[in-house]
Amino acid sequence: MxxxxxxxxxxxxxxxxxxxxxxxxxxxxxxxxxxxxxxxxxxxxxxxxxxxxxxxxxxxxxxxxxxxxxxxxxxxxxxxxxxxxxxxxxxxxxxxxxxxxxxxxxxxxxxxxxxxxxxxxxxxxxxxxxxxxxxxxxxxxxxxxxxxxxxxxxxxxxxxxxxxxxxxxxxxxxxxxxxTILSGPAASVIGSLALTGRKEGIVLDMGGTTTDIAHVSDGTVKIKKEGAKVGGWFTRVQAAEMCTFGLGGDSRIYLDEKGRLQIGPQKVWPLCLIGAEYPHLVRELKSFTRVGEYKRYFAQEADCFLPGSNPLPAGASEWEQRIADMLRERPHSLTYLAGQLGVDAETLDLTPLVESGVLSRISVTPTDLLHAQGTYTRWNRDAALAGIRILAKRKEMPISKFLSAAEEAVNEKMAMCCLQSAADFDESGVTFADSPQAMYLIQNALRPKKERLLESGISLRKPIVAIGAPAGAWARKAGELLGTEVIVPEHADVANAYGAAAGQITETVELLISEDGGQYILSAPWQRMVCESREEAVFYAIHEGRKHIEHILRDAGCRTWTIRERSSDILADVAAEDGTAQTACMGTKLVISGTGSPL
Known part of the structure; x- marks a missing residue:
């Protein structure tokens, strides 16, 4: 081609x-x-x-x-x-x-x-x-x-x-x-800018597992100054500043030990998706008929299971081996597995096997809510409804009321993700979930009630640009709650690919000039040079820096490029002779950046 x-x-x-x-x-x-x-x-x-x-x-x-x-x-x-x-x-x-x-x-x-x-x-x-x-x-x-x-x-x-x-x-x-760390979310942000032409906004990328949020100002994404933190390790890698939350189209919707509705952060297979390939799951889920009080909540009859990526460990119990054998050919519901083992479903806890990767869980997700409502019906709507009906029975409420409550919970969680991100981008140091006072005011604003004397309001000053397959369905309501515009660009589900194609090659080099005993020291990534004057050091820094950038861009196939130079003094507080602190210049930093298109 x-x-x-x-x-x-x-x-x-x-x-x-x-x-x-x-x-x-x-x-x-x-x-x-x-x-x-x-x-x-x-x-x-x-x-x-x-x-x-x-x-x-x-x-x-x-x-x-x-x-x-x-x-x-x-x-x-x-x-x-x-x-x-x-x-x-x-x-x-x-x-x-x-x-x-x-x-x-x-x-x-x-x-x-x-x-x-x-x-x-x-x-x-x-x-x-x-x-x-x-x-x-x-x-x-x-x-x-x-x-x-x-x-x-x-x-x-x-x-x-x-x-x-x-x-x-x-x-x-x-x-x-x-x-390349955080490459995926960064490409999505660049794609959202290219698709919308917007230069200001909160970019919200909702995937299957997480929602990643970035702040765009004057057409550029905010970069994490101190470097990206990944997997608990702080690095010195320049990456787009992202706030990541465990909320996605495949987040598990379940009831906790107190019967409260919870969403994520665990990722599961949506019932509608797996039910499309294995329609027998609908029959198994519909066979659930129990109602009333439940003693335990870790086992939820809306859950189904299929084999995971890891084998059973050595020393697995007999019942664990039996479950693995039953799931070898096709997935099954918790009710079916419990019946085959001759135990009560609410006493069968398969969570350890899920956490170890031996099994994968299939359950109710936000994607199933969309299928049940008829908003999105790509896969098996009956499977989604069967699982949701079980959770509604657990809550002892009509399925329509449960759907409304679950939808409201997803919308509020999405709004909270946006609010917390805005606070983080403002460098406030505030975590709303840790403050009951802040949460009272926020929940009062998101869920106003006529009987309350106190009325509070909250809003975002920038629009939300929603990308990712499920984002449009959930971000619009979050935008209403936060009083801001929501933009869902055409082809939002392929913003990541578009961003990867629309990007440009950029290379940056930093050089430091400092004075030492009457001499000027130029520190470059490739060498240390001693110069007789500051002017000589600046000349070599710009000359060698530009040559370094041009070499990289030329090798990348760029025919034209733009090179920018930026200098700043490095200031530090030092002790004066009288013991007081005063600000002194410790050197000059030159940043030389080049941008070119490979096409």
Whole structure:
């Protein structure tokens, strides 16, 4: 297909791998300081070598020590990460250790200074180790993608979406896969901007498992200044600032131990979806006839089950083996399984098997609510209604009333997601759920009652741009509750793909100029240079920075590009002679960014 000249890929693979603890075994060589906390390395060795914060040599490397440390890791790791204290001020030691690692070990090598120019030794080290863990995962993804493209006779340039929504080349993605974390949500945000033409708004991307919310201002998405946090690890990766909530089209709707209606955060298979392939589930669900009080609530007869991704562990009980055997050919309801075992359904707790991945749960979801209401009927409406009828009986209310209550609960939860996101983007430090006073005012506004003396109101100052397959159905009501416009663009369900295709290649480099004993030090990601004057340092910073950016954009296939330069003073409070604090300039930071279109 010669008419296709570019293929853009957005992926959640890196994010999921970090969250799930998957990836290559990484050996870490670090120097210059002790690590503040644990890092995700399989082996770690501290060696001699240190530069101070100005990039001046304090302690040299010991070549024999490094060689011995690397040889001890040979055959035990699949990647090497190298991190040195103040390496962003002088990368010489990291580059030397990296060179030795490549010579002695046939594995990928990652140096921390190549990934970020931000200070913070521990977080920079974590970023380097995670990058090493992801290299084989992303490389396999790229190989598989290219195989599929070849099968379809597509010989186009392959680009990958970064966590800030911009694009990078295949070669860069292989070396810096850590930059793909949060790639999926970022592509969705870029897609929403391209589809609507809006420059201001709250972008709400509702998927099957989560709802991701981003803040767009003046046509750009807000970037997390300190770096993205994924799977409990703080990184120095620049990514779109997202608020993520466990609310999606596949979130489980159930009753808790007190009989209260709950939504998520667990993801399940919708009854309507699985019921479309296995219509016998409708008969099994309809066979439920019990009413009245229930002693327990962890077992819910609206649930059905099918095999999960993991096998039964060794030492599984007889009844666990029987359940696995019954589900081998097709899924079944909890009522059916309990009947075959000869036990009461409310005493059969299959949650441990679900949590261990042996079983997957099928249950009532927001998607089933839409089917029951007739709003969305792609799959089996009867299966959705059968499950919802069971929950309504548990609540001892008509099915129509239960549907209204469940719909109201989803709408209010969606509105709360928007409110909490707005507070987070305002950097308020407030978590509404932790404040009964705040929740009273919010619930009073979302669910006003005539008998209350106090009337409160709440609103968002920007419109909600809703994308993702189920978003339009739920975001509109949330917008009404929050007094703001809701925009659902045409083709909202493919905003992610559109964003991946609409992105541009952007590369940024940061350089620091600082004064040291009458000399001016230029710290670049590739070297430390001593200059006689500030003007000389600025000249080399701009010249070398632009050349670096142009080289990357040219290799990416860009024919034209725009390069911007931005400088700012680095200020810090220092003690004056009289003991008081005063603000002093500690140096100048130059940020050079280039943007180009690969088409």
């Amino acid at each position: 010669e008419e296709i000249s570019q293929v853009s890929l957005s992926t959640t693979l890196a994010t999921n791998a970090i969250v799930e603890g998957r990836g290559a075994r990484v050996g870490l060589i670090y120097m210059g300081a002790e690590l503040e906390d644990k890092v995700p390395a399989d082996l770690e060795v501290k060696v001699k070598g240190r530069f101070d914060i100005m990039g001046r040599l304090q302690e040299d490397l010991d070549q024999d020590e490094i060689r011995n440390a690397l040889l001890q890791m040979k055959g035990r790791v699949e990647a090497i990460a190298v991190s040195g204290y103040a390496s962003v001020r002088n990368p010489k030691h990291e580059k030397e250790v990296g060179r030795m690692a490549r010579e002695l070990l046939d594995v990928p090598v990652v140096c921390a200074h190549q990934l970020t120019s931000a200070l913070g030794f521990h977080h920079r080290t974590v970023t380097a180790v995670l990058n090493g863990r992801l290299i084989p995962i992303i490389r396999q993804l790229l190989r598989s993608t290219k195989e599929v493209l070849r099968e379809k006779n597509i010989h186009a340039q392959l680009l990958v979406v970064k966590g800030d929504g911009t694009l990078m080349t295949e070669a860069v993605a292989k070396e810096r896969p850590i930059e």
